[in-house]
Amino acid sequence: MNRLLHCLELLxxxxxxxxxxxxxxxxxxxxCVWRMDQWHPDLWAHLGGVxxxxxxxxxxxxxxxxxxxxxxxxxxxxxxxxxxxxxVFLYERFRMNYTPTALQLWAETTPxxxxxxxxxxxxxxxxxxxxxxxxxxxxxxxxxxxxxFASGKYNNAxxxxxxxxxxxxxxxxxxxxxxxxxxxxxxxRYFTNTTSTRxxxxxxxxxxxxxxxxYSAKMLHLAxxxxxxxRRHMDxxxxxxxxxxxxxxxxxxxxxxxxxxxxxxxxxxxxxxxQRAEQQAGRLVAFTDAVACWxxxxxxxxYSLSTRSMDQEGAWCDGVLYPxxxxxxxxxxxxxxxxxxxxxxxxxxxxxxxxxxxxxxxDSLCFDFRNRRLYRYDRQLLRELDSYxxxxxxxTIVHLFGQHQxxxxxxxxxxxxFTADSIVRPxxxxxxxxxxxxxxxxxRCNDDVIRRICQRFxxxxxxxxxxxxHGEHVYDDTLVxxxxxxxxxxxxxxxxxxxxxLTVWFSPKFMTAHPDLVRRVQTAKDRPFMxxxxxxxxxxxxxxxxxxxxxxxxLLSDSFNTRRPRLIKRQYDYDRLxxx
Ligand SMILES: [Zn+2]
Numbered sequence: 188m189n190r191l192l193h194c195l196e197l198l199x200x201x202x203x204x205x206x207x208x209x210x211x212x213x214x215x216x217x218x219c220v221w222r223m224d225q226w227h228p229d230l231w232a233h234l235g236g237v238x239x240x241x242x243x244x245x246x247x248x249x250x251x252x253x254x255x256x257x258x259x260x261x262x263x264x265x266x267x268x269x270x271x272x273x274x275v276f277l278y279e280r281f282r283m284n285y286t287p288t289a290l291q292l293w294a295e296t297t298p299x300x301x302x303x304x305x306x307x308x309x310x311x312x313x314x315x316x317x318x319x320x321x322x323x324x325x326x327x328x329x330x331x332x333x334x335x336f337a338s339g340k341y342n343n344a345x346x347x348x349x350x351x352x353x354x355x356x357x358x359x360x361x362x363x364x365x366x367x368x369x370x371x372x373x374x375x376r377y378f379t380n381t382t383s384t385r386x387x388x389x390x391x392x393x394x395x396x397x398x399x400x401x402y403s404a405k406m407l408h409l410a411x412x413x414x415x416x417x418r419r420h421m422d423x424x425x426x427x428x429x430x431x432x433x434x435x436x437x438x439x440x441x442x443x444x445x446x447x448x449x450x451x452x453x454x455x456x457x458x459x460x461x462q463r464a465e466q467q468a469g470r471l472v473a474f475t476d477a478v479a480c481w482x483x484x485x486x487x488x489x490y491s492l493s494t495r496s497m498d499q500e501g502a503w504c505d506g507v508l509y510p511x512x513x514x515x516x517x518x519x520x521x522x523x524x525x526x527x528x529x530x531x532x533x534x535x536x537x538x539x540x541x542x543x544x545x546x547x548x549x550d551s552l553c554f555d556f557r558n559r560r561l562y563r564y565d566r567q568l569l570r571e572l573d574s575y576x577x578x579x580x581x582x583t584i585v586h587l588f589g590q591h592q593x594x595x596x597x598x599x600x601x602x603x604x605f606t607a608d609s610i611v612r613p614x615x616x617x618x619x620x621x622x623x624x625x626x627x628x629x630x631r632c633n634d635d636v637i638r639r640i641c642q643r644f645x646x647x648x649x650x651x652x653x654x655x656x657h658g659e660h661v662y663d664d665t666l667v668x669x670x671x672x673x674x675x676x677x678x679x680x681x682x683x684x685x686x687x688x689l690t691v692w693f694s695p696k697f698m699t700a701h702p703d704l705v706r707r708v709q710t711a712k713d714r715p716f717m718x719x720x721x722x723x724x725x726x727x728x729x730x731x732x733x734x735x736x737x738x739x740x741x742l743l744s745d746s747f748n749t750r751r752p753r754l755i756k757r758q759y760d761y762d763r764l765x766x767x
Contacts, residue, residue: 235363432730442589444655
């Protein structure tokens with residue numbers, strides 16, 4: 188009997204000794220559940236998981252030498268407070284948890300964007316709520332530490348756990364293990380998974396900020412494997428022939444472009460005057476039904492450059508990148524991006540939009556020319572073309588900063604066309620109307636950038652394809668500004684964050700030389716399209732014949748399939764979302 192009691196005491200002592208630690212961690216956990224609205228049916232399983240986690244941590248702290256244990260405990264406090272507070276802030280502000288996507292977004296962020304992020308968001312009610320919640324816990328925590336210290340921490344009686352506590356702990360651990368058993372199995376399978384293809388798992392299995400971070404990091408690690416797959420496919424790239432293609436193909440990739448803020452799509456403010464005039468002159472065609480596969484730059488980037496689309500078996504890395512196909516077919520390929528550089532630092536994997544394009548092997552297969560620096564304004568990026576010598580046939584890809592937040596940062600003094608007063612939205616505050624005005628000004632500025640690019644090719648036989656990576660919410664039909672990660676996306680989110688502008692502009696020479704293509708573009712303008720199929724259209728425009736080309740995915744082909752499922756985020760049928 189004595190032996191049993193002794194065992195019970197040994198088991199309970201680590202938790203008893205770290206009682207305050209457990210209380211604080213539980214308080215942090217419940218604040219996360221409360222603020223992030225996680226009162227779902229798995230709550231008991233989650234609590235079981237938390238109990239197990241805390242028991243194991245207490246045991247480890249207890250086994251560590253005294254000083255090391257104290258340092259480790261302080262480190263755990265710091266990590267817990269910061270990871271929880273930041274996630275609660277993200278959720279309060281963007282309805283976003285730690286997910287691979289959020290971590291990816293964070294990794295994609297350049298130092299400039301980080302400072303803009305803090306300037307744009309680190310104030311207001313979300314920050315106040317977060318500080319109030321965690322400041323409150325910290326205050327009570329410090330108070331209890333002080334009381335604990337004052338009450339004499341060397342009191343032996345206080346350090347021995349009572350029998351009732353030992354029994355209570357056993358009951359909690361047994362019940363917790365039973366409740367958490369199934370979820371633990373899933374988590375185990377996830378963390379021991381070694382391939383990136385079948386890792387779809389419910390994020391709500393991961394019940395704490397730390398677990399959600401671990402889950403996201405693992406997902407990003409798996410994605411690294413995709414790079415190896417892509418390299419393998421690109422090594423054996425095949426082009427059968429190339430004839431009769433357009434000598435100058437320009438692809439402009441916009442950023443965060445809500446097409447419903449463009450005159451081309453019925454907006455009632457003059458945000459795209461140049462493109463509108465070109466459309467009326469018959470030199471520009473606006474496609475009316477294009478959507479992005481994701482509302483995140485890097486995922487769209489991968490799929491809109493790879494010949495493998497989102498509705499197909501496998502992943503983007505099972506296709507090949509179209510710039511490399513054109514290059515192999517004799518095109519000189521320039522890639523200008525105002526979002527990332529081909530720097531040594533980025534050779535290491537960081538899951539941003541550039542991770543695959545900055546791989547030295549893929550970079551050399553795809554491009555002849557890259558820009559050497561980034562510019563505050565997209566107009567300045569075009570200077571890079573001044574030092575560029577084109578060949579007889581050219582593919583020029585220009586990736587803009589476009590209308591990325593913070594919108595006012597995209598504007599020079601000459602771009603201030605609209606003001607808060609010109610935005611007639613009685614439901615918005617003055618600040619919100621100013622944000623809409625900034626966005627519309629950025630869209631108008633983008634129109635000017637597109638004009639400048641097209642004019643560079645005005646005397647050539649050239650076609651300019653412009654699309655945006657994804658849309659953006661600017662208080663449209665709801666009080667959301669930015670992009671959201673909620674699943675499934677609502678019809679309003681699908682409309683504003685996934686629908687994208689897609690336009691084709693022809694130079695005068697092109698119109699004379701390729702009347703059949705102009706007619707094809709005009710015929711295709713209302714076809715339902717997802718931009719992950721874009722490579723097939725570019726391959727055909729270049730006159731390339733290769734095993735990767737699929738005419739059913741070529742927007743300009745007579746065989747184009749108007750009924751392919753347009754799956755956004757790989758799982759939600761866009762056409763169903765918007766007609767629900
Ligand atoms: Zn983007």
